[in-house]
Amino acid sequence: MKETLEPTTKAAPGLAPVRAPVTKSKSRPSLSRLAGLDAADLTPDVRDAVMRLIGEVENLNSEASSLRNKIKDLESIADTDPLLPVYNRRAFTRELSRAMAFAQRHDLGGALVYVDLDGFKGVNDEYGHAAGDTVLAHVANVLNEHVRESDLVGRLGGDEFGVLLAAADDAGAAAKAAALVELIREQHIDIGAQEICIGASAGVQSFQSELSAEQLLDLADQAMYAHKQAKGCAA
Numbered sequence: 001m002k003e004t005l006e007p008t009t010k011a012a013p014g015l016a017p018v019r020a021p022v023t024k025s026k027s028r029p030s031l032s033r034l035a036g037l038d039a040a041d042l043t044p045d046v047r048d049a050v051m052r053l054i055g056e057v058e059n060l061n062s063e064a065s066s067l068r069n070k071i072k073d074l075e076s077i078a079d080t081d082p083l084l085p086v087y088n089r090r091a092f093t094r095e096l097s098r099a100m101a102f103a104q105r106h107d108l109g110g111a112l113v114y115v116d117l118d119g120f121k122g123v124n125d126e127y128g129h130a131a132g133d134t135v136l137a138h139v140a141n142v143l144n145e146h147v148r149e150s151d152l153v154g155r156l157g158g159d160e161f162g163v164l165l166a167a168a169d170d171a172g173a174a175a176k177a178a179a180l181v182e183l184i185r186e187q188h189i190d191i192g193a194q195e196i197c198i199g200a201s202a203g204v205q206s207f208q209s210e211l212s213a214e215q216l217l218d219l220a221d222q223a224m225y226a227h228k229q230a231k232g233c234a235a
Contacts, residue, residue, distance in 0.1 A: 081155040083133060084140040092154025092162050097213035099152075099164055110207040111173030113163040114220035115143070115180065118199035118233040120159040131191040132159075135198060138189045146183055162217065170206055177202040201228035 042050070079091035087095065096112065103110040117139065124132040136159060143153045143161060150166040163180065165173050184200040203223025205216050 081140075084137055084155050085144065086140050086161070087152060087154035089154060089156050089162075092152065092156065092164070093213050093217065095152055095154075096162070096164055096216065099166060100207050100211075100213060100216070103167070103207050104209050108167045109169045111165045111168045111170070112205050112207075112216050112220045113165060113173065113177045113180065114156070114203045114205070114217070114224040115161040115163065115177075115184075116201050116224050116228060117159040117184070118201055118228065118231070120198065123196065123198065127191055127193075127196070131196075134191050135189055135196070138187060139184055139198075139200075142183055142187060143180065146180065156217070160221075162220075168206075170204075173204050173206060177204045199233065201225075201231065201233060203227055 079087055081088045086092075099110055102108070117135070120132065120135070123135055136155075139161065140153065140155065143163060147153060147163060148166070152164040154162045154164075156162050163176075165176055168176065181200045181202050184198065186197075188195040188197060201224050203220045203226065205220035205223060207216070211219070
């Protein structure tokens with residue numbers, strides 16, 4: 001079997017795109033090409049034995065390819081939030097750490113935007129958790145649709161999201177954070193019986209060589225809460 005490669009999901013900043021193998025059917029290679037043997041010089045029994053071995057090798061290669069695909073699928077499941085089409089906190093933190101290291105090696109900028117929804121608890125209390133899940137899914141889709149291919153979105157817990165902005169300077173990151181907050185505020189989210197709107201607060205922290213990914217998350221979280229308190233918003 002021969003494999004060709006096609007791009008699939010977005011890669012983390014600075015990393016090669018993730019590619020998934022696509023198999024194409026092909027007839028079995030000849031005995032002489034695979035084993036370096038001339039079939040005319042072999043007895044029928046030996047020729048049959050060699051061909052069986054070749055078939056077993058091909059089966060093993062196919063099984064190995066299938067196993068690799070299953071491992072990739074499991075890795076994807078392990079990295080994805082159980083509710084939303086974004087990275088979970090563990091995977092997002094890992095990719096943030098990689099992006100920070102890449103930015104430092106290549107003298108590039110970068111920033112983290114920490115987004116928290118305003119009044120989300122009230123949505124759950126008034127409309128129920130199913131409505132809350134609908135709001136979270138809608139916001140996740142908005143964030144995914146309005147970032148670049150080099151950027152990443154993750155759910156950090158509850159109604160909190162992280163947006164990794166690769167190679168962004170301070171002004172660009174602040175402008176992007178403000179734009180995302182405004183986009184969320186403008187949404188009319190259908191929760192079944194009616195449409196609701198929800199606000200958001202955001203904190204921005206630029207990459208710094210002396211900080212770890214967790215420290216960057218903490219600082220961006222603090223900046224987000226300062227923004228929320230300045231607006232007088234509920235959690």
